[in-house]
Amino acid sequence: MKLSEIKEELLSDAQCEALVFRGIEYSGEKAEAAVILGTNTHAESRAIGSAKLYLNGGVKKLISSGNPAWDFPEGRYSEAEYMKLIMVREGVPAEDIIVENQALTTLENMTYSLKILENTPGLLKDSKFILITSGYHMYRSLLLARQIFKGINIIPYPVWEDDVRPETWRNSEYGTARVRNEVHFLIKHAKEGLIEDVEAPSEIK
Numbered sequence: 001m002k003l004s005e006i007k008e009e010l011l012s013d014a015q016c017e018a019l020v021f022r023g024i025e026y027s028g029e030k031a032e033a034a035v036i037l038g039t040n041t042h043a044e045s046r047a048i049g050s051a052k053l054y055l056n057g058g059v060k061k062l063i064s065s066g067n068p069a070w071d072f073p074e075g076r077y078s079e080a081e082y083m084k085l086i087m088v089r090e091g092v093p094a095e096d097i098i099v100e101n102q103a104l105t106t107l108e109n110m111t112y113s114l115k116i117l118e119n120t121p122g123l124l125k126d127s128k129f130i131l132i133t134s135g136y137h138m139y140r141s142l143l144l145a146r147q148i149f150k151g152i153n154i155i156p157y158p159v160w161e162d163d164v165r166p167e168t169w170r171n172s173e174y175g176t177a178r179v180r181n182e183v184h185f186l187i188k189h190a191k192e193g194l195i196e197d198v199e200a201p202s203e204i205k
Contacts, residue, residue, distance in 0.1 A: 001200045003190035008183050011204065013170055018203040020182045021166045024138040026157045033123040034059040034130035034157065035113040037106060037141060038066015038079030042134050042161055047086035049159030050132050054092050058157075059130055061123060062087065063116055065100040065109040106141060107194070110148040128153035136164045136178050140186050143195035 011019075036050050053059055064087070066079030074085060080099045088094050098116055103109040117123045129149075133141050135158035145154050162168065169175035189195045 001204060002197045003187055003195075003200055004197045006183075006187050006200055006204060008180075008187055011183060013176075015201075015204050016179050016183050017166055017169070018201040019186065020136060020139055020179050022139060022201055024135060024142065024156045024158050027155060028058075029128075029130075029155050030058050031128050031130045031155060032059070032125045033061045033063060033117060033120075034132050035063045035065060035109070035117075036083055037109045037131070037133040037137070038064075038068070038083070038103060039134070039137075040068065040070040040072075040079060042159070043072070043079055043082050044086055045161055046132060046134060046159050047083040048090055049157070050083070051087045051090035051092050053130070053132070053157055054087070054096070055090070061096055061098060061120075062092065063098045063100055063113050065103050065113050067101050067103055106137075107144060107148075110145055114148055124152065126153075127151065128155060130155045130157050132157045132159060134158065134164065135160045135166075136169070136182055140182055140189065140195070143186070143198070144189070147195060 036046055050062055064080040064083045069076055069078050072082050078101050080101050084097045084099055100112050103112045131154050138156050138158045142156055163172050164175045164178045169179050190197045
């Protein structure tokens with residue numbers, strides 16, 4: 001069964017989990033650059049996770065992507081600027097963070113970040129980069145990225161939110177809503193041709 005053939009209203013929690021959380025583990029592979037997808041709800045955790053990767057030597061440059069401005073605890077910032085603020089606070093040198101301040105959607109995060117990767121010497125060394133986003137958002141983001149970054153190896157680096165982990169998401173309305181929302185957009189994007197219409201996991205028949 002292909003993604004586009006799935007009837008989301010018939011999926012059990014176990015099937016949703018198998019679909020959203022598959023193939024997203026971080027391999028430990030290093031790269032010159034990482035792209036951090038913008039968010040207002042989990043900006044701090046994605047920034048802290050990205051800083052951890054940088055400080056552990058996993059990446060040399062961080063592209064912080066996302067234009068919408070929100071009222072964060074420290075003031076009004078774009079998603080990209082706010083994540084930079086947090087990463088600098090965590091110990092990342094400001095000069096190693098590139099701010100992408102145009103993207104309004106996940107797809108635009110990819111498109112504008114690709115231009116930065118292609119136009120900045122050395123960032124696509126060995127034709128690979130690390131993709132950073134929340135764990136529940138990673139599988140769909142990977143499929144989108146593979147349509148944009150042709151011929152480039154994309155290394156997933158999921159940042160885990162306490163309430164939307166594979167072992168916790170069913171325990172709250174918020175976690176359930178996030179996972180079910182990802183299922184909806186995976187199927188929708190496959191039908192629209194935005195992502196490859198891949199085979200559904202074996203748990204879905």
